[in-house]
Amino acid sequence: MKRDSFGSRFGALVAMAGSAVGLGNLWRFPYLVGENGGAAFIIVYILMSFLVCLPIFICEFVVGRRSQKNAYSAFRDLSGGSWWKYVGVMTVVVPLIVTSYYSVVGGWSVEYLFKSLTFSFTHSESQAAMSTMFGDFVSSPWGPLVCHTLFLAVTAFIVAAGIKGGIEKFSKVMMPMLFVIVLSIAIYSITLPGSKNGLEYLFHPDFSKIDAKTCAAALGQAFFSLSIGFGTIMTYASYVSKKENIMFQSTATALSDLAFALIAGIAIMPAVFAFGLNPQSGPGLVFETLPYVFSQMPAGGVVAVLFFIALLVAAITSSISMFEVGVAYLVEEKKLSRAAACVIVFMLCWVLGALCSLSFGPLSDVKIFGRTVFDFFDNLSSNILMTLGSLLTVLFVGWRLKKTDIYDEFTNGGTLSTNVKIFGVLWFLIRYVAPIAVAAVFVTGLIK
Ligand code: PHE
Numbered sequence: 254m255k256r257d258s259f260g261s262r263f264g265a266l267v268a269m270a271g272s273a274v275g276l277g278n279l280w281r282f283p284y285l286v287g288e289n290g291g292a293a294f295i296i297v298y299i300l301m302s303f304l305v306c307l308p309i310f311i312c313e314f315v316v317g318r319r320s321q322k323n324a325y326s327a328f329r330d331l332s333g334g335s336w337w338k339y340v341g342v343m344t345v346v347v348p349l350i351v352t353s354y355y356s357v358v359g360g361w362s363v364e365y366l367f368k369s370l371t372f373s374f375t376h377s378e379s380q381a382a383m384s385t386m387f388g389d390f391v392s393s394p395w396g397p398l399v400c401h402t403l404f405l406a407v408t409a410f411i412v413a414a415g416i417k418g419g420i421e422k423f424s425k426v427m428m429p430m431l432f433v434i435v436l437s438i439a440i441y442s443i444t445l446p447g448s449k450n451g452l453e454y455l456f457h458p459d460f461s462k463i464d465a466k467t468c469a470a471a472l473g474q475a476f477f478s479l480s481i482g483f484g485t486i487m488t489y490a491s492y493v494s495k496k497e498n499i500m501f502q503s504t505a506t507a508l509s510d511l512a513f514a515l516i517a518g519i520a521i522m523p524a525v526f527a528f529g530l531n532p533q534s535g536p537g538l539v540f541e542t543l544p545y546v547f548s549q550m551p552a553g554g555v556v557a558v559l560f561f562i563a564l565l566v567a568a569i570t571s572s573i574s575m576f577e578v579g580v581a582y583l584v585e586e587k588k589l590s591r592a593a594a595c596v597i598v599f600m601l602c603w604v605l606g607a608l609c610s611l612s613f614g615p616l617s618d619v620k621i622f623g624r625t626v627f628d629f630f631d632n633l634s635s636n637i638l639m640t641l642g643s644l645l646t647v648l649f650v651g652w653r654l655k656k657t658d659i660y661d662e663f664t665n666g667g668t669l670s671t672n673v674k675i676f677g678v679l680w681f682l683i684r685y686v687a688p689i690a691v692a693a694v695f696v697t698g699l700i701k
Contacts, residue, residue: 276571
């Protein structure tokens with residue numbers, strides 16, 4: 254049977270950008286920037302993204318497209334069957350864990366979209382009331398579980414429809430829409446009186462805050478945001494035509510990811526400051542502070558609906574990319590039909606996700622190494638497994654595979670003249686800069 258593939262350059266691009274642009278951009282980036290020195294952090298983040306993460310992204314791209322296989326088989330076949338195949342196993346297992354807890358948060362955005370459509374936060378008196386609303390919701394057993402199920406089911410349906418007919422089609426419509434929505438909210442946000450403080454919070458450079466820890470935070474965020482470190486980009490790349498330019502596709506994805514992160518910051522922070530509030534981290538910012546902001550701003554009801562649509566779309570285009578990793582493996586290695594593979598991945602992620610979801614309520618006393626299930630999964634994957642996956646991938650390409658093969662894949666057999674010219678620099682980044690930077694962050698993360 255012929256392997257499915259992306260039907261167009263634009264399709265492949267929006268699918269990859271869809272994977273990259275997600276919850277990481279909309280809730281984590283804006284907060285991290287404010288906390289860690291504003292523009293100074295952005296500069297470090299950009300350097301990390303382009304000097305360390307982009308080369309790793311390209312490594313994943315090369316491995317995926319060269320092998321035209323799922324992530325496990327890619328490692329196994331390209332390494333000639335050595336122990337590297339266990340790295341392949343890891344790249345298939347980790348996305349299952351991430352999809353599970355990602356789907357729980359995706360589920361919350363389903364609920365909040367519903368809440369905004371039913372005007373649940375239009376006349377709220379205080380931010381504290383919003384915090385109570387959120388706390389009550391996540392700690393209740395059924396609501397979040399139903400939302401998690403819905404979110405995961407939509408993800409599974411899109412993936413089941415195939416690469417061209419499902420993932421590409423969905424991303425082609427949704428990504429431009431997402432861009433328009435986030436940009437419109439950003440423009441509206443900076444016209445609010447008092448929004449300047451928010452811009453200052455984001456962009457005032459404070460270089461005194463830059464130290465090893467901030468650099469590690471910037472790199473960690475860049476890994477997560479670019480979806481590198483486990484088989485996602487590798488799997489998507491295996492569906493990209495041999496005619497495409499890897500450098501172009503990778504850089505365009507990294508640039509869109511950065512643009513989305515910055516625009517999301519401009520959409521969120523000025524509005525938060527315009528109403529005299531302080532930004533909180535993660536869930537608090539998106540599900541407690543922002544609903545209160547929406548309840549206070551003119552036309553806030555509409556903005557709320559738009560924002561939660563954006564959050565949901567961003568989350569789905571990312572979750573489908575992680576979901577596909579396991580599905581591709583089951584279809585190619587276990588010879589299952591796409592539909593059957595989707596059902597199995599759905600069930601695995603559903604059970605793990607349900608544990609995460611319940612860890613905010615009924616299972617809050619269950620601790621793994623002192624953390625709730627949700628926190629444990631989140632920490633394990635973002636702080637340890639993603640970094641380790643990125644390190645192993647870059648070592649695999651830089652030190653295990655043949656330089657001539659990488660050159661051949663990256664330059665399309667020597668036919669792309671710009672890629673031919675920059676290959677030397679890229680190779681240096683892949684062999685030395687990226688592994689050293691990632692190893693340093695990995696160690697810092699373990700010590701922390
Ligand atoms: N990049 C996504 C985000 O920013 C998360 C993600 C990580 C998606 C890894 C796929 C793989 O939210």
